[in-house]
Amino acid sequence: MLKRKGRWLAMTLAAALLMAVPVCASAAVEEDGAPGRRMAIQATKAKPIVRTITADHSKFKELQFDPEQEKTMRPEEVTQTCLKCHNQAALQFHQTIHWTWRDFDENGKPTDLGKGGLSVNNF
Amino acid sequence: MGRPSRQNCGSCHFYGGGGDAVKHGDLDSSLVKPAKNLDVHMGTLESGGQNFTCSRCHTTRNHHIAGRIYDKxxxxxxxxxxQDDLGDKIMCESCHGMQPHKSGGMDSKLNDHVDKVACQSCHIAEFARSQPTKMSWDWSVAGQLRDGKAKVKGPDGKAVFVKKKGAFVWEQNVVPEYYWFDGTLDYVTVEDPIDPTGEVWLNRPNGSYDDPFSRIMPFKVHRGKTPYDKVNKVMVIPHLFPRNKEDKDAYWKSFDWQKAIKSGMKYAGQKYSGEYGFVDTAYVFPTTHMVAPREKALDCAQCHTKDGRLENLEGFYMPGRDSVELINAAGWTGVIGALVAVFIHGVMRFVAGLRRKED
Amino acid sequence: MSEHKMKKIYLYSKFERFWHWVQSVLIILLLVTGFEVHGSFELLGFMKAVDIHNTIGLTWLILFVFIVFWMFVTHEYKQYIPTTKKLFEVAMYYSSGIFKGEPHPVQKSKNAKHNPMQRLTYLGLTAVLLPFQMVTGLLYWAYNDWADWGLGFLDLEVLALLHLIGGFAILIFLIVHVYMTTTGHTITAHIAAMFSGWEEVPEEETVPDWERKAERH
Known part of the structure; x- marks a missing residue:
């Protein structure tokens, strides 16, 4: 009888252990298995420089400044040079919060929010 | 000519609030050349990071830069x-999708959380991990000296008192506060009435558990003592920076709040009663930069426990945190009652058995 | 009672003993991990507790299907059909007779494994409490799919608390059940029988007809 008892105890324990195996296996972390991680790596694989730049700005004559003249130039003068080709940039920039310091409503009109508006903070 | 570097954007955004690391808690000069540990995306290649510039996520359209703008x-x-290849890359989901974790077992459970918990909540366990950030700012003690000095430094070298600005508390490795957030913030402007009897939240995350677009998001909450109009019960805009050497109205010229508020409110076109006081205020910043490597993400028990990180969030049941005390009390009373009953029964059997033997 | 002449009868088949003990291990693990998930104490850590609780809960569900299948195939379910006959006598025995050394009013036999009180208790457990725990547990587990399954009206708090109440009920059952195993002619007699299958019963007793399991035709 003792022998039988022992066998059943062993079987019961074995069954309980078998059930615990998948628990332990699923807890182990598998490297790089997350689909989100794989997707993100895929999405950002190409270096930005490879993708879009088709002009080497250092070759433009307009941007070759006289080293002596450069010493006294104001930053705005360089910007003026950019705007000769990038002829929409200034108009676009004037519409952004970096220029207006005001938030916009749905129609693009400036609101009271913003550093240039009536916002308050505590710092 | 080139694309803007982290240094370009950071020369303003890392120094918001009047100095390095003051304002945001998740943006400071250590992001110019961060290690992967500080930011998995912006971390340098040498440290194993991806060396992202700001514009890798803050993509642009006609010079509009993607990112939250006040209540937008x-x-x-x-x-x-x-799903949208011309969309902004600003969300984590832009690249990581809606099932960022593995599937199967408890990893699936993590994916189950993405509807209610923002990625940032678990993946930015603490902010200001490289430099301390300002957590509180008491303007009411400005204009005086402390221990006869105009500037007092704390143990970490950061000023804890400056005559021009008042007293500060800096903290490093800060555990964020968590709120439901639908992506928008409500703001108090100088025209909005306030209740000065309590802490005035100058901005506040919108959202709730019931809103399917809201998720739990980590925030730096900057607390302050800030001047307000005692009669009209509105915040005030003081005039701080002197326009020139003769600008006696500026607070940083004559340290006179009365003159500074009068002049600032006039400039902003607002009424001022002439009576000012200081009120406790709070200002929130969503914590979204300085994403830590995944090994540093929070584990379940940080929230699924009593007194955990989400102990103050209401309106929903969270396993491990919530319960109904009545059911607990009744349940354990039943369990203890059963134990006592079988114990007494057993003792009575034992005693009765002994007695029968004696007979 | 020990002066009675005893005989051994084979009462519990292999599969019955197998499911009893596996189920007991599963239930104890479910109780431990379940109360940890509820926040009653900290032992394995919340994540491990949830993981084990889910895995064991699903395992139990599969085992339970086999148990129920077995009961109907072998007609053993008839051992659970409730009766009020001698129920009062059994209650009286446990509340007074047992202290006086009186014999148990209902003897076990192959066709009547359970006394009337056991029938009621085990029927309640197998037909009500355990399925209730399985249904609430399964729904709890599938929380994220409620909307897709058209169960959006469910409330997690209500469900979790119902599952908790069921857990308390099982724990209380377990305590009383384990204690009752000590009330045989020796302290370990009933437990030994659940391992070996052989129960010792007094020889001269006869089993009344009403207690017999109806024979298969």
Whole structure:
């Protein structure tokens, strides 16, 4: 009888252990298995420089400044040079919060929010 | 000519609030050349990071830079680049999708959380991990000296008192506060009435458990003592920076709040009663930069426990945190009652058995 | 009672003993991990507790299907058909007779494994409490799919608390059940029988007809 008892105890324990195996296996972390991680790596694989730049700005004559003249130039003068080709940039920039310091409503009109508006903070 | 570097954007955004690391808690000069540990995306290649510049996520359209602007959410919808290849890259989901973790077992459970918990909540366990950030700012003690000095430094070298600005508390490795957030913030402007009897939240995350677009988001909450109009019960805009050497109205010229507030409110076109006081205020910043490597993400028990990180969030049941005390009390009373009953029964059997033997 | 002449009868078949003990291990693990998930104490850590609780809960569900299948195939379910006959006598025995050394009013036999009180208790457990725990547990587990399954009206708090109440009920059952195993002619007699299958019963007793399991035709 003792022998039988022992066998059943062993079987019961074995069954309980078998059930615990998948628990332990699923807890182990598998490297790089997350689909989100794989997707993100895929999405950002190409270096930005490879993708879009088709002009080497250092070759433009307009941007070759006289080293002596450069010493006294104001930053705005360089910007003026950019705007000769990038002829929409200034108009676009004037519409952004970096220029207006005001938030916009749905129609693009400036609101009271913003550093240039009536916002308050505590710092 | 080139694309803007982290240094370019950071020369303003890392120094918001009047100095390095003051304002945001998740943006400071250590992000110019961060290690992967500080930021998995912006971390340098040498440290194993991806060396992202700001504009890798803050993509632009006609010079409009993607990201939250006051009450405008950073994105209206959470979509991956596959769903909208011309969309902004500003959300984590843009690249990581809606099932960022593995599937199977408890990893699936993590994916189950993405509807209610923002990625940032678990993946930015603490902010200001490289430099301390300002957590509180008491303007009411400005204008005086402390221990006869105009500037007092704390143990970490950061000023804890400056005559021009008042007293500060700096903290490093800060555990964020968590709130439901639908991507928008409500703001108090100088025209909005306030209740000065309590802490005035100058901005506040919108959202709730019941809103399917809201998720739990980590925030730096900067607390302050800030001047307000005692009669009209509104915040005030003081005039701080002197326009020139003769500008006696500026607070940083004559240290006179009365003159500074009068002049500032006039400039902003607002009424001022002439009576000012200081009120406790709070200002929130969503914590979204300085994403830590995944090994540093929070584990379940940080929230699924009593007194955990989400102990103050209401309106929903969270396993491990919530319970009904009545059911607990009744349940354990029943369990203890059963134990006592079988114990007494057993003792009575034992005693009765002994007695029978004696007979 | 020990002066009675005893005989051994084979009462519990292999599969019955197998499911009893596996189920007991599963239930104890479910109780431990379940109360940890509820926040009653900290032992394995919340994540491990949830993981084990889910895995064991699903395992139990599969085992339970086999148990129920077995009961109907072998007609053993008839051992659970409730009766009020001698129920009062059994209650009286446990509340007074047992202290006086009186014999148990209902003897076990192959066709009547359970006394009337056991029938009621085990029927309640197998037909009500355990399925209730399985249904609430399964729904709890599938929380994220409620909307897709058209169960959006469910409330997690209500469900979790119902599952908790069921857990308390099982724990209380377990305590009383384990204690009752000590009330045989020796302290370990009933437990030994659940391992070996052989129960010792007094020889001269006869089993009344009403207690017999109806024979298969």
């Amino acid at each position: 959410p950073a994105a209206l919808e959470r979509k991956s680049l596959l």
